[in-house]
Amino acid sequence: VWRGKFDVARAERLLWRAGFGPRPGEAQKLARLGLDGAVHKLTHPGREHLVGHRPHDERGLPLAPFDAWGHDHVWWLDRMVRTSRPLVERMTLLWHDWFATSNSGVGSQRLMLNQNHLFRERGLGSFHELLLDVTQDPAMLLWLNGSDNSKDSPNENYAREMMELFTLGADRGYTENDVRQQARALTGFRNSWNQNTGPVNFRYDPQYHDTGRKTIFHHHGRFTWKDSCRLCVTHPDHASFFVRKLWSYFVAGAPDHATQRALERLYKSSRYEVRPVVAAILRHPALYTGARLVKPPVVYNAGLLRRIRRGIDTTAWTWLDSMAGQQLFYPPNVAGWDDTRWLDTATWRGRWWIAQYVLDRHALDPGHAHQPYDAKKLLDQACEFWHHPPLGRDTRQALHTFAQRALHDAKGESWKREQYPVMIQNALRQLIAVSPELQAA
Amino acid sequence: MTRACNHCDGLSRSRLLHRALAQAGSGLPAIEPGMPLPAGTGLTRRKFLATSLGAAVAVYGGSRLGFGALEEGIAAAAAGPAAPILVSVFLEGGADGLSVLSPQGDPLYRKLRPQLALTGGTALTEDDRLYWHPALGGLQQLYAEQKVTVLPAVGYTHADQSHFTSRHYWEVGATQANLRTGWLGRYLDRVGKNDNPLQGLSLDDTLAPALATAKVPVASISGADQYDFYSERVWGQVEERMLEAIGLLGHQPADAGLRAAGNVAAQVDRLRRQLIPFQSSNGFSSPVPYPQADDPFPQRLAGLAAMLAAGLPLHCVALTAPGEYDTHAGEPSALTQGLQLTSDSLVAFQRDLEARGLADRVLVHVWSEFGRRAAENGDSGTDHGAAGVGFLVGTRVTGKMVGEFPGLQKGLDGDGNVSATSGFRSVYASLLEQWFGVDAAAVLPKAASFTRPKLVA
Numbered sequence: 030v031w032r033g034k035f036d037v038a039r040a041e042r043l044l045w046r047a048g049f050g051p052r053p054g055e056a057q058k059l060a061r062l063g064l065d066g067a068v069h070k071l072t073h074p075g076r077e078h079l080v081g082h083r084p085h086d087e088r089g090l091p092l093a094p095f096d097a098w099g100h101d102h103v104w105w106l107d108r109m110v111r112t113s114r115p116l117v118e119r120m121t122l123l124w125h126d127w128f129a130t131s132n133s134g135v136g137s138q139r140l141m142l143n144q145n146h147l148f149r150e151r152g153l154g155s156f157h158e159l160l161l162d163v164t165q166d167p168a169m170l171l172w173l174n175g176s177d178n179s180k181d182s183p184n185e186n187y188a189r190e191m192m193e194l195f196t197l198g199a200d201r202g203y204t205e206n207d208v209r210q211q212a213r214a215l216t217g218f219r220n221s222w223n224q225n226t227g228p229v230n231f232r233y234d235p236q237y238h239d240t241g242r243k244t245i246f247h248h249h250g251r252f253t254w255k256d257s258c259r260l261c262v263t264h265p266d267h268a269s270f271f272v273r274k275l276w277s278y279f280v281a282g283a284p285d286h287a288t289q290r291a292l293e294r295l296y297k298s299s300r301y302e303v304r305p306v307v308a309a310i311l312r313h314p315a316l317y318t319g320a321r322l323v324k325p326p327v328v329y330n331a332g333l334l335r336r337i338r339r340g341i342d343t344t345a346w347t348w349l350d351s352m353a354g355q356q357l358f359y360p361p362n363v364a365g366w367d368d369t370r371w372l373d374t375a376t377w378r379g380r381w382w383i384a385q386y387v388l389d390r391h392a393l394d395p396g397h398a399h400q401p402y403d404a405k406k407l408l409d410q411a412c413e414f415w416h417h418p419p420l421g422r423d424t425r426q427a428l429h430t431f432a433q434r435a436l437h438d439a440k441g442e443s444w445k446r447e448q449y450p451v452m453i454q455n456a457l458r459q460l461i462a463v464s465p466e467l468q469a470a
Numbered sequence: 471m472t473r474a475c476n477h478c479d480g481l482s483r484s485r486l487l488h489r490a491l492a493q494a495g496s497g498l499p500a501i502e503p504g505m506p507l508p509a510g511t512g513l514t515r516r517k518f519l520a521t522s523l524g525a526a527v528a529v530y531g532g533s534r535l536g537f538g539a540l541e542e543g544i545a546a547a548a549a550g551p552a553a554p555i556l557v558s559v560f561l562e563g564g565a566d567g568l569s570v571l572s573p574q575g576d577p578l579y580r581k582l583r584p585q586l587a588l589t590g591g592t593a594l595t596e597d598d599r600l601y602w603h604p605a606l607g608g609l610q611q612l613y614a615e616q617k618v619t620v621l622p623a624v625g626y627t628h629a630d631q632s633h634f635t636s637r638h639y640w641e642v643g644a645t646q647a648n649l650r651t652g653w654l655g656r657y658l659d660r661v662g663k664n665d666n667p668l669q670g671l672s673l674d675d676t677l678a679p680a681l682a683t684a685k686v687p688v689a690s691i692s693g694a695d696q697y698d699f700y701s702e703r704v705w706g707q708v709e710e711r712m713l714e715a716i717g718l719l720g721h722q723p724a725d726a727g728l729r730a731a732g733n734v735a736a737q738v739d740r741l742r743r744q745l746i747p748f749q750s751s752n753g754f755s756s757p758v759p760y761p762q763a764d765d766p767f768p769q770r771l772a773g774l775a776a777m778l779a780a781g782l783p784l785h786c787v788a789l790t791a792p793g794e795y796d797t798h799a800g801e802p803s804a805l806t807q808g809l810q811l812t813s814d815s816l817v818a819f820q821r822d823l824e825a826r827g828l829a830d831r832v833l834v835h836v837w838s839e840f841g842r843r844a845a846e847n848g849d850s851g852t853d854h855g856a857a858g859v860g861f862l863v864g865t866r867v868t869g870k871m872v873g874e875f876p877g878l879q880k881g882l883d884g885d886g887n888v889s890a891t892s893g894f895r896s897v898y899a900s901l902l903e904q905w906f907g908v909d910a911a912a913v914l915p916k917a918a919s920f921t922r923p924k925l926v927a
Contacts, residue, residue: 174798174849182848189631189854199632205885208631213712253699281727321727363635371674372734385701392702421728427718436709452704456712459701464719465735470725 031314035064037417039317043387045324045470046279047071047311048115050332052080053416068311070306072153074114081111084341095139099347102134105145106350107341109331120152120307123278125357128163128195129365130172132358137168137227141358144168147348153304156271157262160195164258165218167231173363175307176218176231180239190363191261198274201265203246211260214252225470230376258326262301268293272306277368279310281320290315321469323371326353329380333387333462336416345386353379384462391458393451400450402439404432407450411457414466424464428457429470532678532720545666547783554905555778558680558788559652559816561808561838562632562795564633566852567859567888568604568844571622571875575599578878582845585610586801586852596871605810608817609861616869617820618861619925623876624897625857625890629840633796633854639840641679643898644915652680653898655784656913657906662686662785669785673770678788714739757825759819761811765792766817775822776781778832788915795838799851812836816863824865833905834863837894844878844886856887860897862925866905872897872923 031039040060044051048071048346051059059067084092084107086100094104105121111119125148144166151159163169164187170176173187188211210277217238221230233254243252245260252260273290276284284292292306299305310316324332327350334340338396350356354376360366391414393400400407408428412420420428434454439445461467554556572588573579576599580587591601592610600622602610612618626645631638639645643653651659654670662669663686670681677690704712720736723729756775760768770789778784792815793808816834823829827836841858875881883889899910899917904926911917 123688145612174851177799177847177849177851179848182846183850184798184849185853193632199635200630205631269866319894323727325729362633372730374737376732377677377734377738381699392704395703395705421723423721423723424719427715428720430718431711431715434714435708438707438711449708452708456701456704456708456715459704460712460715460719461714463735465723465728465731468731469725 030312031064031317033314033317033409035067035289036060038069039064040315041419042439042470043067043311044115045070045332046322048119049109049328050470052335052336052338064312068277068308069416071116071222072308074117077114078119079108079111080113081338082340086344087343089125092344094142095164097344099344101138101142102350103341103344103376104142105357106327106331106346109327110334110340115309117149117152119328120303120323121148123275124148124152124159125277126360126365126368127274128169129360130168130358130362131361131362132168134172135168136171138358140168140171140228145358145438153307155301156303157258157301158437159376160191160258160262161255163195164215164235164254165231167220170218170231171228175215176220176228178212178216178218179237180216181214181237182409183209183212183239185212188215188257191215191257193409193427194364196261196270197264198270201266201270204432210252211243211257213239213241214243214245214257215254217254223360233364268296272296275303275306276310279307280313280315282315284313284315287314310311320369325366325368325371326350326376326379326383327357329353330387333384333467336418337387337391337414339387343386346383349379349383350385351379352376353383375461380468381459383464384459387462388455388458392455392463395448395451398451398454399447400454402436402446403448404429404436407432407453409459411454411461414458415461418461418467420461420464420466422464428460428464431460479538485797508549540678541662543683544668544783547663547666548781549866550783552781552831553783553785555784555835556654556786556901556905557774557832557834558678558786559791559812559834559836560678560788561791561793561795561812561836562637563794563838564636564842564854565795565838565842565858566797566801566805567623567841568852568856568858569801570603570809570859571600571620572603573599573875573878574601576878577885582878584846585848585850586846590873594871596620597622599877600875603805603809605806606813608813609863612817612820612863613869617865617867618863619867619869619872620873621860621862621892621897623841623857623873623888623891624837624860624894626893626895627890629856629887629890631840631856633839633853638679638784640837640839640894643680643895643913646915649915651680651684652678653913654680655683657902657908658688658786659683660912661906665788666783669784671784671787672799673774673787673789678790681786681788687840739885756818756822758818758821760822761814763792763815765811767792767811768818771815771819775819775826776830777866778828779826797842797851798847798853820863829865832864833866833901834861835864835897835901836861844882844888856883856885857890858888860894862897868924868927870924871914872925878891892923893920896923897925900925 037056037060041051041056044056044059059170062070066315084103085094092100092104094100109118125355132138135141147162147166148463151162173190176183178184185208189208193199197203217233217235219232220228221235240251242249245252246264248260272289273283295309296306318385330346330350347356354371355366432453435449439449569588591604594600595604609618632724641652642649658670667687667689670683672678672681672690674690677688681688699713701712715737716735720732720739723732760772767789774787791812793812794804795808797804837860838858840855842852842855847853869919876889876891881889895914898913899920900922902908902910903922
């Protein structure tokens with residue numbers, strides 16, 4: 030457990046790791062609770078209430094998340110921006126990445142949002158129950174061919190990924206034969222097709238289940254899909270996989286050996302409950318002393334909106350976040366997003382454009398607004414606009430240098446001395462938003 | 471190929487390179503003098519021209535060099551002797567070799583594939599059991615011209631059936647999970663220049679792992695994207711200063727996360743300046759028609775041919791083929807679509823190279839991370855298998871089959887998957903030695919243990 034000071038900076042870091050960053054004043058409030066109080070509040074948030082204006086598209090119309098392209102993405106982004114339960118929403122995002130299901134293979138925003146709801150409801154509960162729910166979730170049944178898997182024609186897709194990506198890790202404790210046997214155990218799910226509405230009537234039909242004997246991880250029996258999940262979760266290599274993967278979402282670098290073992294014990298002794306393990310990670314010193322983590326694009330985007338209390342008033346965030354490398358409900362493949370590679374020259378440009386769109390309606394008009402002809406004052410005002418993000422000295426120096434150089438250009442012409450400071454103010458807000466300190470927390 | 475003299479006037483290196491490209495290329499866009507300025511933005515012409523011509527080029531591993539050095543390196547390399555080009559085309563997902571080349575002449579084929587078995591079409595002259603997939607008419611034509619070498623069962627023993635693991639093995643050129651450089655990347659580390667990122671080029675949104683190097687820079691170009699930056703109500707001199715300031719954000723703080731963000735800001739800054747004058751969508755003309763498609767693959771190949779014609783110093787190029795090849799269900803239509811566009815695009819590319827007189831310099835290698843199970847799975851699909859199908863395309867290939875089709879009676883392993891009759895590392899070793907002229911032992915682990923099929927005529 031972190032025994033150092035739990036100050037505003039640490040509370041802010043906690044809010045980034047366990048949510049989408051602070052609204053103005055939130056980090057201060059959380060810091061006053063102390064670490065234990067703060068973690069308890071995040072892991073036991075009570076009923077959700079949404080703070081702020083209802084989301085709408087650019088024409089002021091309500092979102093149509095089940096139907097309109099891209100509205101699913103902004104619908105969820107709105108939850109991230111307005112929720113009173115940031116950790117629940119962050120866990121929902123975590124499970125979306127863990128059980129990465131893409132609508133490119135599902136083809137139904139409704140089924141994707143149903144799965145999203147499942148992650149939101151179950152995200153801090155039992156992993157075993159979550160796995161059972163995911164296994165029979167219609168979006169997943171379509172995505173990894175679970176409802177194509179029957180006794181006469183076993184389909185190994187889900188069986189393989191369930192072990193490789195969801196519970197055990199590649200080549201850890203299972204064989205090709207286990208894949209085939211698991212596939213047999215998982216048979217029985219079906220769905221029908223409706224010409225107008227697509228996949229419907231998801232069900233478990235015992236007629237399609239292979240009732241024969243199977244051997245999985247050296248256990249023998251007439252296993253069903255529920256046994257399949259249980260065998261994965263109780264597998265001796267599962268807890269270590271679970272802990273390492275869960276940890277990686279919250280802390281940079283792997284846990285040390287003692288921490289890893291302690292978390293595994295906690296996980297097993299709590300009978301595969303997620304909440305205590307997350308709480309322990311959130312209280313671990315490594316979260317507060319370790320390196321910063323690059324924010325996932327939607328976390329970055331939601332965080333900027335929260336900072337200035339702007340709600341969802343455009344669907345542009347869908348393609349902008351996609352430019353930055355993360356369109357919700359469309360992970361790149363079944364292994365999810367690569368959280369170590371959010372930033373490159375192309376996705377950085379996407380973040381620039383996100384910041385640009387967050388700022389556009391706040392841009393001051395050089396023809397009318399007034400700003401001081403003073404680099405330091407300009408920078409202080411820009412920091413004020415963003416509610417004093419924690420910029421390092423080098424970044425402040427870089428921004429100050431920019432402001433000074435640009436002011437220097439204005440020398441000698443009176444219209445420039447009037448208008449340049451306003452444009453510099455606009456530019457400083459943009460540059461702060463893309464600075465390293467706002468990209469990683 | 472004529473080329474502009476490098477020291478004859480006061481143009482910047484950058485403009486010189488642009489001009490050389492425009493002159494040498496058969497249709498790369500010259501900078502258009504009459505291009506209108508966007509009304510009221512206050513942009514300078516220099517900047518507008520630069521941003522409107524730039525493709526989004528991501529440079530990997532060139533961080534020690536300023537953009538000027540990279541640009542000069544590209545110009546210098548372009549002036550040197552033309553290198554042989556290897557184009558790697560990846561069928562992502564594990565293409566079903568038994569549909570690509572269907573063994574209709576094998577008595578077990580219809581038993582194993584009651585729903586999926588293909589009928590009719592044209593048999594290979596080298597093996598009348600195997601029939602071309604109907605969507606591969608283009609490749610079949612090139613095969614008849616002896617410009618295609620077929621590898622009917624290529625892979626490795628004890629094939630890993632994880633997409634990620636098997637693909638990784640193919641990318642690094644070894645069955646080693648921890649190898650972090652690609653096989654082409656290690657080759658470039660040996661022969662490449664430390665200032666020419668175009669020597670290893672991914673035509674994709676991110677770098678192909680096969681090109682990952684330890685030392686020399688390589689690059690990826692996503693396509694026609696323009697690498698522009700803008701902020702509301704920031705114009706003229708202030709905007710120029712703002713964009714310069716992106717580089718100022720690239721300082722080196724102690725924290726690893728901040729440093730990562732700062733490094734990328736520094737790269738962005740370099741890249742924004744290092745704009746290479748080609749556009750892949752409409753900015754160049756091709757001497758032959760390419761397929762029209764939503765997928766960028768044909769346009770990327772068309773752009774590649776134009777870049778080669780322009781004398782850009784490319785050496786190893788990687789693309790991902792269009793289509794879905796992980797056909798657990800709905801295989802017939804998915805496979806037909808993907809193969810059709812891939813094959814038609816490759817044929818257009820070949821004809822383009824031939825028309826431009828470049829065909830003898832280019833060899834295309836088509837591969838997939840594994841093949842699929844011999845027995846279908848009952849959902850009009852197939853599960854992950856072992857050996858798959860591969861092709862080499864170009865005027866310099868032998869056109870002689872490498873490894874035979876092992877047959878479905880004796881040629882399946884214990885899991886019911888096709889056994890490999892040629893090894894992917896053997897193919898790499900031969901390409902390194904016969905196409906690039908280097909000792910494969912310097913690039914591939916355990917190179918001595920692999921045979922060297924004759925691939926280049």
